[in-house]
Amino acid sequence: MRKKKKKKVDYGSMGFHCKHCNYSFEVDWETLWDIQECTHGYVGFNLNDTFISCPRCGEICEYEE
Numbered sequence: 001m002r003k004k005k006k007k008k009v010d011y012g013s014m015g016f017h018c019k020h021c022n023y024s025f026e027v028d029w030e031t032l033w034d035i036q037e038c039t040h041g042y043v044g045f046n047l048n049d050t051f052i053s054c055p056r057c058g059e060i061c062e063y064e065e
């Protein structure tokens with residue numbers, strides 16, 4: 001199986017899990033950094049204060065380690 005590459009650099013993604021509707025999903029780092037930049041103006045690999053909302057129910061989710 002061949003993956004189509006959109007970007008030159010693939011930073012990977014983080015897995016998130018929504019407790020509210022029991023749904024797991026992934027968010028790539030580029031999206032996470034966009035959210036961080038909007039939320040607190042800086043970006044990094046620390047997700048302690050990064051809040052991702054569930055694509056299904058809109059509740060805030062925690063990342064999975």
Ligand SMILES: [Zn+2]
Pocket residue numbers: 018019020021022023054055056057058059
């Ligand atoms: Zn949810």
